[in-house]
Amino acid sequence: MAHIDIIPVDLPGSDSKKPLKFSGDIFQGFNAPCRFEGSVEQLEVLGEIPRSIDGTFYRVMPDHHYPPFVQNEIHFNGDGVISAFKIENGECDFQQMAVRTHRFLAEKKHRRALFGKYRNAYTDNPLVEGVLRTISNTNIVFHRGVLLALKEDGPPFAMDPTTLETFGVWDFQGQIKTPTFTAHPKFDPLTGDMVCYGYEAKGDASKDIVVYNVDKEGRKTDEVWVKAPWCGMIHDIGITRNYIIFPLTPITVDADRIKRGGNHFAWQPKLDQAYGILPRRGAKSEDMKWFYADNAFHGHVANAYENEEGNIVIDLTVADGNVFYFFPPDESRVGEPPRVKFNSPMHRWVFDPKAPDGTRYKPHELFDTQGEFARSDDRYLGQPYNHFFLCVIDPTKPYNFQRCGPPVGGLFNCYGHFNWKNHSKSIWFAGDCSTVQEPVFIPRSHDAPEGDGYLMGLVNRLDELRNDLVILDTARPFEEGPIAVVKLPFKLRTGLHGNFVESKDIKEWNERLPRDQIPRQNVDEVIKAKAGSVYKDGLKPIMNGILQPAANGVKGTNGVNGGH
Ligand SMILES: C/C=C/c1ccc(O)c(OC)c1
Ligand SMILES: [Fe+2]
Numbered sequence: 055m056a057h058i059d060i061i062p063v064d065l066p067g068s069d070s071k072k073p074l075k076f077s078g079d080i081f082q083g084f085n086a087p088c089r090f091e092g093s094v095e096q097l098e099v100l101g102e103i104p105r106s107i108d109g110t111f112y113r114v115m116p117d118h119h120y121p122p123f124v125q126n127e128i129h130f131n132g133d134g135v136i137s138a139f140k141i142e143n144g145e146c147d148f149q150q151m152a153v154r155t156h157r158f159l160a161e162k163k164h165r166r167a168l169f170g171k172y173r174n175a176y177t178d179n180p181l182v183e184g185v186l187r188t189i190s191n192t193n194i195v196f197h198r199g200v201l202l203a204l205k206e207d208g209p210p211f212a213m214d215p216t217t218l219e220t221f222g223v224w225d226f227q228g229q230i231k232t233p234t235f236t237a238h239p240k241f242d243p244l245t246g247d248m249v250c251y252g253y254e255a256k257g258d259a260s261k262d263i264v265v266y267n268v269d270k271e272g273r274k275t276d277e278v279w280v281k282a283p284w285c286g287m288i289h290d291i292g293i294t295r296n297y298i299i300f301p302l303t304p305i306t307v308d309a310d311r312i313k314r315g316g317n318h319f320a321w322q323p324k325l326d327q328a329y330g331i332l333p334r335r336g337a338k339s340e341d342m343k344w345f346y347a348d349n350a351f352h353g354h355v356a357n358a359y360e361n362e363e364g365n366i367v368i369d370l371t372v373a374d375g376n377v378f379y380f381f382p383p384d385e386s387r388v389g390e391p392p393r394v395k396f397n398s399p400m401h402r403w404v405f406d407p408k409a410p411d412g413t414r415y416k417p418h419e420l421f422d423t424q425g426e427f428a429r430s431d432d433r434y435l436g437q438p439y440n441h442f443f444l445c446v447i448d449p450t451k452p453y454n455f456q457r458c459g460p461p462v463g464g465l466f467n468c469y470g471h472f473n474w475k476n477h478s479k480s481i482w483f484a485g486d487c488s489t490v491q492e493p494v495f496i497p498r499s500h501d502a503p504e505g506d507g508y509l510m511g512l513v514n515r516l517d518e519l520r521n522d523l524v525i526l527d528t529a530r531p532f533e534e535g536p537i538a539v540v541k542l543p544f545k546l547r548t549g550l551h552g553n554f555v556e557s558k559d560i561k562e563w564n565e566r567l568p569r570d571q572i573p574r575q576n577v578d579e580v581i582k583a584k585a586g587s588v589y590k591d592g593l594k595p596i597m598n599g600i601l602q603p604a605a606n607g608v609k610g611t612n613g614v615n616g617g618h
Contacts, residue, residue: 083519084519084545085462088547098540098543103146104538106499109555110554110555110560111494113552115191116131117134117135117547118132119161120166122167124177128172130380131171132189133189134153135152136153150546154222156186171317174315176312188205190205190210199566200212200572202239204236209233210223221573222573226272229268236288240291240292243432243436244437249267249291249298249334251264251298251300253288263330264278265332282300286302292369293334293436295436297331298334299405301352303327304321304349305320305376317382319378320381320383326348329345330344331405343407343410347415347417350374351378354426354428355368356442357369357434359437365407366406368402369400369421372399373397373398376392400472402419424448427444427466429444430442430505431497434504443493444469447467451468451483453467457487458487462514467484467485468482469511480533482532489513491549493509494511494554512524512546524540
């Protein structure tokens, strides 16, 4: 009788011809891989999309293209995929494309994962030593005719707003070459300036922060290098007319932990939170001041401004524990269950920019709600304002655990409209099988009052494994529900940030900056390994958590079988 050999099972990421298989809890239920690129014209619309909405809602989600080979992989380490909802004449067309990062292209060539842990190059397959490993999965912004897909560990990738084609790394015409660039640049509506920065700007674990101003003509007008009191995450900032505020979160970076193949970040339960204050124009390194407050975890900034006394007001959600459970403290005991419930009200801080470095503060005021992903009317960015919007967690509302399982991506079950003026709240509950993703605010018209317009965002229908794009009218109580629901015939995944871009801005820039004049990256060139980048200290990359000292002067081998 014929004998059938069973082929031994290879490690994921090996050269075997085994078909892809995703396993592990970050790929379950609503967060099952999407990996879709393409378009759907004329999505089904319930209700009516206001005809005055003429533009595209771009948003980004992490979506691993290949199954990871590292243990305890995290959602934040997935390839950036851009979804675009183009709205015109009451209709909506959908388009989706992965950002062609160097990492994505290198893995695509080999048809498997080659990059290891989140922000840890020591865990990569030696095949891709020195290849740029950022994945552009955190924000997507429009800047002078291009979309910039952003992740704070690397430079921006530019894309075509119309086709979602990736042009390549964007260095602002050679003006910005630092290795890291924030996912939260701020656009001042009064001056047209872009305020941006990079932390860990001199490599892993460096305390150096670089801060830039790019003016409305695209010229870099300011560059200042400052030091943080420790190397920690600076994910988002606030700007006022004259200052930049840098929330520094007590989640820190340790070079040795990284070299051992550990996590990039670890939560520090005993460390303060800090706020760096820097003048926006003409600042020198020594102008940076740091204020401190008790340990807590920063969410996103709603807005910031200077009040009549010349003090800095900054509003952001702040949680009372480590929201990033996947970056536990170094000393945390194995098997200790991560905390899942936090208080995360909107915090208002009022800082005196003339107070001495090291001054301690308490929150000035709290807005009683539980939420994250604050948005406000971008026409008022950096100026006195009243309206903000949040993804809200209302634990008193029902959740159908039986049908939906654990709420993937967090139990944000409402959109909220808040007003500082009278502390009013208006809340839409998305339903007992639904959660919501970060919304965008669209003004009703250019001269509409602050906060008057529409809130647009993706709802996860956890029972149907589908997304809806909902539109709420901010002039009506949110309790009345959306005025339009755009039905996507399939599901995406938990996303991060997005922005709405008006069609007229895209058209105008298509004329100012013809697409064929934008240089394109060369795929073969960008995925070529640039040897010696991170391993120069005598260590070679590790796989599956095992450190391997490099043989004298010998670089890592070809990585067959995952390089173990
Ligand atoms: C709320 C999200 C924050 C965030 C911070 C750092 C990251 O690398 C990231 O990747 C998707 C997300
Ligand atoms: Fe963010």
